Amino acid sequence: MKARDLTDLALRNLREALFRNVLTTLGVAVGVASLVAMLSLGVGLQQLASQRLSQSGLFDTIFVTPKNNFRGMGRPQREVQTDKPPRALDEDARKEISKYPNVIEVYPQVRFFTEVRFNNKPYATVVAGMPESSKNSGSFDGMQGRFFSSATAHEAILQIEFAKELSDKPDSLIGRELTLRYAERQALAANAPTGADAPGAAEPSGGFSVVPKELRLNIVGVVETEPAGGYGGYGNARLLMPLETAATLRAAQVNDLRDIVRDSNANKTTYASLSVRAKSPSQVEALETSIKNLGFNAFSLLDASKSLRTFFSVFDLLLGIFGSLALAVATLGIVNTLVMAILERRREIGVLKALGAADSDVQQLFFVEAGVMGFFGGIFGVLFGWLLGRALTFGTNLYLHRQNLNPIQLSSVPWWLVLSAMAFAVLVSLAAGLYPASRAAKLNPVDALRYE
Amino acid sequence: MSASDPAIHLDHISRHYSMGDATVRAVDDLSLSVDQNEFLALLGSSGSGKSTLLNLIGGLDRPTSGSIIANGQNIATLSPLDLARYRRNTIGMIFQSFNLLTRMTLEENIELPLRLAEVDRAERPGRVREVLERVRLTHRLGHRPVELSGGEQQRVAIARALVNRPKILLADEPTGNLDSATGETILALLREQSQFGMTIVMVTHERALAEKFADRLAIMVDGKLQSTSAAKGLAQ
Numbered sequence: 146m147k148a149r150d151l152t153d154l155a156l157r158n159l160r161e162a163l164f165r166n167v168l169t170t171l172g173v174a175v176g177v178a179s180l181v182a183m184l185s186l187g188v189g190l191q192q193l194a195s196q197r198l199s200q201s202g203l204f205d206t207i208f209v210t211p212k213n214n215f216r217g218m219g220r221p222q223r224e225v226q227t228d229k230p231p232r233a234l235d236e237d238a239r240k241e242i243s244k245y246p247n248v249i250e251v252y253p254q255v256r257f258f259t260e261v262r263f264n265n266k267p268y269a270t271v272v273a274g275m276p277e278s279s280k281n282s283g284s285f286d287g288m289q290g291r292f293f294s295s296a297t298a299h300e301a302i303l304q305i306e307f308a309k310e311l312s313d314k315p316d317s318l319i320g321r322e323l324t325l326r327y328a329e330r331q332a333l334a335a336n337a338p339t340g341a342d343a344p345g346a347a348e349p350s351g352g353f354s355v356v357p358k359e360l361r362l363n364i365v366g367v368v369e370t371e372p373a374g375g376y377g378g379y380g381n382a383r384l385l386m387p388l389e390t391a392a393t394l395r396a397a398q399v400n401d402l403r404d405i406v407r408d409s410n411a412n413k414t415t416y417a418s419l420s421v422r423a424k425s426p427s428q429v430e431a432l433e434t435s436i437k438n439l440g441f442n443a444f445s446l447l448d449a450s451k452s453l454r455t456f457f458s459v460f461d462l463l464l465g466i467f468g469s470l471a472l473a474v475a476t477l478g479i480v481n482t483l484v485m486a487i488l489e490r491r492r493e494i495g496v497l498k499a500l501g502a503a504d505s506d507v508q509q510l511f512f513v514e515a516g517v518m519g520f521f522g523g524i525f526g527v528l529f530g531w532l533l534g535r536a537l538t539f540g541t542n543l544y545l546h547r548q549n550l551n552p553i554q555l556s557s558v559p560w561w562l563v564l565s566a567m568a569f570a571v572l573v574s575l576a577a578g579l580y581p582a583s584r585a586a587k588l589n590p591v592d593a594l595r596y597e
Numbered sequence: 598m599s600a601s602d603p604a605i606h607l608d609h610i611s612r613h614y615s616m617g618d619a620t621v622r623a624v625d626d627l628s629l630s631v632d633q634n635e636f637l638a639l640l641g642s643s644g645s646g647k648s649t650l651l652n653l654i655g656g657l658d659r660p661t662s663g664s665i666i667a668n669g670q671n672i673a674t675l676s677p678l679d680l681a682r683y684r685r686n687t688i689g690m691i692f693q694s695f696n697l698l699t700r701m702t703l704e705e706n707i708e709l710p711l712r713l714a715e716v717d718r719a720e721r722p723g724r725v726r727e728v729l730e731r732v733r734l735t736h737r738l739g740h741r742p743v744e745l746s747g748g749e750q751q752r753v754a755i756a757r758a759l760v761n762r763p764k765i766l767l768a769d770e771p772t773g774n775l776d777s778a779t780g781e782t783i784l785a786l787l788r789e790q791s792q793f794g795m796t797i798v799m800v801t802h803e804r805a806l807a808e809k810f811a812d813r814l815a816i817m818v819d820g821k822l823q824s825t826s827a828a829k830g831l832a833q
Contacts, residue, residue, distance in 0.1 A: 150712040501685020
């Protein structure tokens with residue numbers, strides 16, 4: 146029988162027991178909906194995590210340090226010592242790295258210990274310079290107040306814990322001033338190169354003196370996250386200021402003493418570390434290798450990102466298995482419906498065979514009926530699953546709104562999930578139709594015609 | 598197959614069933630030939646094996662032994678697929694209870710064998726109309742079987758059996774569910790079909806009707822052929 150005739154007959158048969166077949170199809174739809182809802186939740190959470198981590202800059206950032214950096218007390222040097230001095234992490238290196246393809250920006254780490262005076266009381270903390278690009282990192286989403294007005298503004302954003310130390314009402318701090326007391330380096334050599342003014346630069350060889358200085362900063366915001374966590378520096382910075390402003394302070398940093406003692410780069414501006422931001426996390430690995438080949442230490446959180454992907458793959462698999470349970474139950478519904486149809490249409494099958502239908506025609510007829518139920522079940526299932534995901538997102542966002550948190554996209558139904566779910570529904574339905582179709586095809590026409 | 602060859606030749610065919618320890622010999626070592634364009638009536642009491650024999654000729658069942666040469670081929674040895682093709686292209690079948698599909702219209706019921714034979718869709722309406730004219734039912738095309746009388750339903754069944762232009766028409770008690778007047782009309786209709794170059798084998802209990810419309814009568818007793826004789830042919 147031709148495919149069109151086969152489909153016509155199958156649809157006609159399905160229409161005859163419409164209520165029962167609609168219920169069976171709804172069973173498939175519920176199964177597919179459960180699968181789609183579960184997987185859309187997994188995909189949505191993965192996208193949410195990836196997006197947040199990507200915005201945080203942790204997974205697209207490479208931290209570069211010179212090879213002569215400290216290893217820590219009592220630990221041996223990792224690299225084999227050679228006669229050739231290790232390459233300095235200077236302005237030349239910064240420019241060279243900036244020229245690599247897929248590099249968005251290269252900026253130095255500026256962090257230093259300081260004393261903050263507020264209401265005539267001293268508070269010790271760590272200051273970190275934040276580049277302009279960190280505004281879009283997601284770390285400042287939902288902050289109280291605002292981001293820095295410019296890269297050179299004398300403004301500060303406080304981490305909430307530090308803000309609580311300053312006042313019982315952290316939001317009341319916005320608009321007030323605090324005083325930063327820090328140690329400024331001043332070059333001893335009269336002919337010191339002007340490169341010392343470069344952001345984050347250490348003094349050239351020749352030594353420096355340390356002079357206490359003060360700077361008044363206007364508090365513009367309070368942030369709950371830790372945009373400048375412990376990674377890449379020393380300790381969590383609780384007071385954030387524009388990177389350029391921080392760099393012009395020429396505050397003494399931890400690598401200054403080391404460089405003076407080693408005297409390895411006379412008359413050269415060097416950096417304690419550089420942060421290199423790639424266009425996407427996928428380009429980090431190649432970039433990291435290139436930087437290492439330049440003779441620097443390079444480190445990224447790519448490995449952690451890989452672990453995250455593995456975690457979500459397993460998470461999706463588990464969600465998929467739980468989601469499939471409902472579909473497995475639905476397939477039993479298809480088997481039941483088709484077996485009932487064989488009993489009801491026994492005589493009809495006999496007539497078809499008497500008129501010349503081959504076993505394969507009868508088998509295909511039942512297959513198409515199962516496939517059609519699976520197809521429509523798949524369509525409605527995807528729709529229900531999508532609606533379920535939307536409802537979950539809506540409910541979650543309602544809760545987040547009450548907690549004064551930003552809304553999120555909890556579930557996501559990408560095209561591949563729509564098509565896969567529908568194909569899966571049809572395949573599972575066809576598999577469910579195997580037994581009934583085979584049973585119908587094997588019916589003896591004489592017995593079937595005799596059936597009342 | 599030449600013009601002188603029989604349309605159907607049964608050679609020592611048997612159909613035995615096992616029922617527990619017992620063996621039922623529904624058809625037992627029966628030999629019979631039916632000529633081309635002949636109208637043969639199979640008579641006999643209930644359980645004599647008439648319907649079993651008809652099912653064997655129709656390719657719905659297979660003999661335990663013996664050969665059935667129909668339209669030049671031994672259908673006892675055909676594969677299931679070839680047997681389905683034989684039923685589709687060579688045989689037309691009519692049943693006592695009409696066996697129309699109640700959820701389909703007359704047109705759809707008659708079109709069913711054309712779908713199975715994969716006849717071009719454009720050709721089908723013409724073929725359906727042609728056979729409906731032959732059974733004189735063109736005005737009921739869109740009706741469903743339940744809206745027709747028994748006689749009309751049997752005429753639709755005849756139209757469905759004829760639509761694929763079979764060489765052999767098999768009728769199993771075609772008048773069994775009809776009153777005598779309607780039964781006569783139906784047999785007259787069957788008789789007409791033999792004019793179109795068709796061999797007809799009909800199972801019936803009604804000897805008078807068989808005598809009137811058939812060419813030859815074959816009487817079965819306990820699965821065996823007891824006798825064959827020429828009909829009186831009153832209708833001819």
